[in-house]
Amino acid sequence: YNPDATVEEIKWALIQSAQDLGETGEDNAYGYGFVNASNLLDYLPSPNEPSLALAGHTVAEGTTFPNSQFDLQLVLTNSKGNLQTVEGRLSAPATPGVTILEDTRNFYFGVGGVVATNSTAYTVAFDGTINHGQEIPFTLYLQSGGTVYESIDYVLIAGIAPHGEMGDHSAGRVEFTVSDFGQYGMAAGSIYGANGTGFRYNGGDNLLYEAGIIVARNEVQLSSSVRGADGALQQSDFVPIQSLSSTWTGMDQGYHRSARMEDSASDVTIPVTVSQESIDYGVFGDDGMVIMKYYLINNSLERQTNLHFGFLADFDLPGSSDIVSMDESLEFIYQQGESGPLTGLVALSGISAFKSVANGASKIGFSRADKFALVSSGSDIHSGLVDDPLLVVSGGPFDLESLDSVEISLALIAADNFDQLITQAVRVKERYAMPTSVDEGTQNTPSTFSLNQNYPNPFNPSTTISFSLPGSGEISLVVYNMLGQQVRELLSGQFQAGTHSVEWDGSDDTGRQVASGVYFYRLNTEENCHSRKMVLLR
Structure with a gap:
C-alpha cells in the first residue's frame, strides 16, 4: 500500500487499528489486542506517489x-x-x-x-x-x-475540424460531397482532406482538389472558403445557421439537400446569409450533373450594395496540362485532361463572368485583393493548353434592399467525351427550368410571374418563400391564417425584375410566434395575384 511508510508509522498504525481484548488497553495477556489488517490501512499515511x-x-x-x-x-x-x-x-x-x-x-x-x-x-x-x-x-x-x-x-x-456537417450526392454517375460551411469535395489528397468523397465520375478517382465560394463587397468585406495567399488551406469564414439537411426527393425527382450559412468566422462580416440547395439526379441522361443554388439574403435593415459572389473549382484531371475552353451559347466553361473524363461549370442564374487561372507547377495562392478580383472583374479565359487550371464563375454587383435576395445558380458536370459534355450542359439547363418543390426554374430574367412553394414545408422554425418577377413594380407579400386574417406582411414596395426570396420566422406583425397550423401566403403585384399554402409544425 505504502512502501515509503517508516517503521514508526507502521508501528503506530498497528497499535491504533488493533481490536482490544481482555482488560481495556494494553495488558500482559493480550498486549494491544487482535491485529485488524483492514483497519490498519486507515491509519497508515497515504503513499508518497506523484499525481x-x-x-x-x-x-x-x-x-x-x-x-x-x-x-x-x-x-x-x-x-x-x-x-x-x-x-x-x-x-x-x-x-x-x-x-x-x-x-x-x-x-x-x-x-x-x-x-x-x-x-x-x-x-x-x-x-x-x-x-x-x-x-x-x-x-x-x-x-x-x-x-x-x-x-x-x-x-x-488533426488539422482543421470541419465547421459543420458534410453529405454526399451519389444518385448518378457523379459523386460529390457538399457541406453547410461553403467547402466542397474534401477527399483525401485534396486541399482539405476531411473524409469527403470529393468529385468522382463513374466510380473513378477523385477529380477535385478544391471547391468553395467567395462573397464580397470589397477587399475588406470579403468572406471566403478557399485557399489563402500562400496557396494553403484556410478555415472557411462560413458557419452553418441551418445544418445540412438529409436527402429528400423533389417534384423533379431530383435528390435535394439544403443548408444556410453566414460568415460569422470572417474578420469583417457582411450582413447577408447564404441559402444553399444542391440537387442531383439518378435518371439516365441526367446523371452527370450536380446543381448548386445559392440565395444571398439581406437580413439587415439597410440596403446592401456592390455584392459579388463567386464559385471556384480546381479540378485535377489526369496529365500535367489541360485544355480549357468556353461555350458562350450554353454559358459553360470546361476542361479536358490528357485522358479520363471532362469536367465543367455551367451558368444557370445570376452568373455573368467566367475565368480560368493557371496554377502552374504548384498551387497558386490568392490574397484578399486577388479574391475580390476573381469575383468582381469580367471574364478572363485562358483557352487552349493550360498548366493545371482552376475555374471560377461569378456574378454581381448586386444591390439588395432590406429582406431582399438574389439567386446565383450553377452546375458541376462531367462526361466521358466532349459530345456527352455538351449533352449534359443542355440537359442541366433543361432540368433547371423544370418546376421543383422549391422553385419554378427562372432564368436570369424571368419571362413570367411566379410564386414558388416555400421551403422547407412543413417547417419549424423558419421557411423561405421565393418568387419571380418579369418586370419591376410594386408588390406585397403577406401571410394569412385560415380565417383570412393578416398574420405578417413580409414584403411591400418597389422590386426589380428577377428572382427574390424572403424568410419567415413564424412570427406575426407584433413579433410574437404564431401557433402550429396551416397558413397561406399571397403575392400581389399591379397585374397579378397568387397564393400558396404552407404548414407550420411547432
Whole structure:
C-alpha cells in the first residue's frame, strides 16, 4: 500500500487499528489486542506517489495537417511536487498513418515543482490517410528511477475540424460531397482532406482538389472558403445557421439537400446569409450533373450594395496540362485532361463572368485583393493548353434592399467525351427550368410571374418563400391564417425584375410566434395575384 511508510508509522498504525481484548488497553495477556489488517490501512499515511496529469499541448513547429510533420510539446503536472524528473514515452498504436519519430523525452520538474514541459519536442508525422478533424488517440507512458507510473491517454485533433456537417450526392454517375460551411469535395489528397468523397465520375478517382465560394463587397468585406495567399488551406469564414439537411426527393425527382450559412468566422462580416440547395439526379441522361443554388439574403435593415459572389473549382484531371475552353451559347466553361473524363461549370442564374487561372507547377495562392478580383472583374479565359487550371464563375454587383435576395445558380458536370459534355450542359439547363418543390426554374430574367412553394414545408422554425418577377413594380407579400386574417406582411414596395426570396420566422406583425397550423401566403403585384399554402409544425 505504502512502501515509503517508516517503521514508526507502521508501528503506530498497528497499535491504533488493533481490536482490544481482555482488560481495556494494553495488558500482559493480550498486549494491544487482535491485529485488524483492514483497519490498519486507515491509519497508515497515504503513499508518497506523484499525481501526474496532462494539462495541455502545443505544436511548436509545423502543423497537424495530413501529410505533415510537427514538433509536439506536452505540459505535465504533478500536484504533489514530489518528483524532480520523469521520462515520458509517447505512443499512438491504434491509428494507422501516425508515426512518432522521436518518442521518448524527459520532463524536469525540479525541487518541489508542479509543472513541466518535455525538454525536447516529440516529433510526430501524419501521412495522407489522416483526415482533417480526425481524433488521434495517444498514450503517454511515464516512469522515473525504474518506477512505472500510470499511463495517460489523450486525444489530438488533426488539422482543421470541419465547421459543420458534410453529405454526399451519389444518385448518378457523379459523386460529390457538399457541406453547410461553403467547402466542397474534401477527399483525401485534396486541399482539405476531411473524409469527403470529393468529385468522382463513374466510380473513378477523385477529380477535385478544391471547391468553395467567395462573397464580397470589397477587399475588406470579403468572406471566403478557399485557399489563402500562400496557396494553403484556410478555415472557411462560413458557419452553418441551418445544418445540412438529409436527402429528400423533389417534384423533379431530383435528390435535394439544403443548408444556410453566414460568415460569422470572417474578420469583417457582411450582413447577408447564404441559402444553399444542391440537387442531383439518378435518371439516365441526367446523371452527370450536380446543381448548386445559392440565395444571398439581406437580413439587415439597410440596403446592401456592390455584392459579388463567386464559385471556384480546381479540378485535377489526369496529365500535367489541360485544355480549357468556353461555350458562350450554353454559358459553360470546361476542361479536358490528357485522358479520363471532362469536367465543367455551367451558368444557370445570376452568373455573368467566367475565368480560368493557371496554377502552374504548384498551387497558386490568392490574397484578399486577388479574391475580390476573381469575383468582381469580367471574364478572363485562358483557352487552349493550360498548366493545371482552376475555374471560377461569378456574378454581381448586386444591390439588395432590406429582406431582399438574389439567386446565383450553377452546375458541376462531367462526361466521358466532349459530345456527352455538351449533352449534359443542355440537359442541366433543361432540368433547371423544370418546376421543383422549391422553385419554378427562372432564368436570369424571368419571362413570367411566379410564386414558388416555400421551403422547407412543413417547417419549424423558419421557411423561405421565393418568387419571380418579369418586370419591376410594386408588390406585397403577406401571410394569412385560415380565417383570412393578416398574420405578417413580409414584403411591400418597389422590386426589380428577377428572382427574390424572403424568410419567415413564424412570427406575426407584433413579433410574437404564431401557433402550429396551416397558413397561406399571397403575392400581389399591379397585374397579378397568387397564393400558396404552407404548414407550420411547432
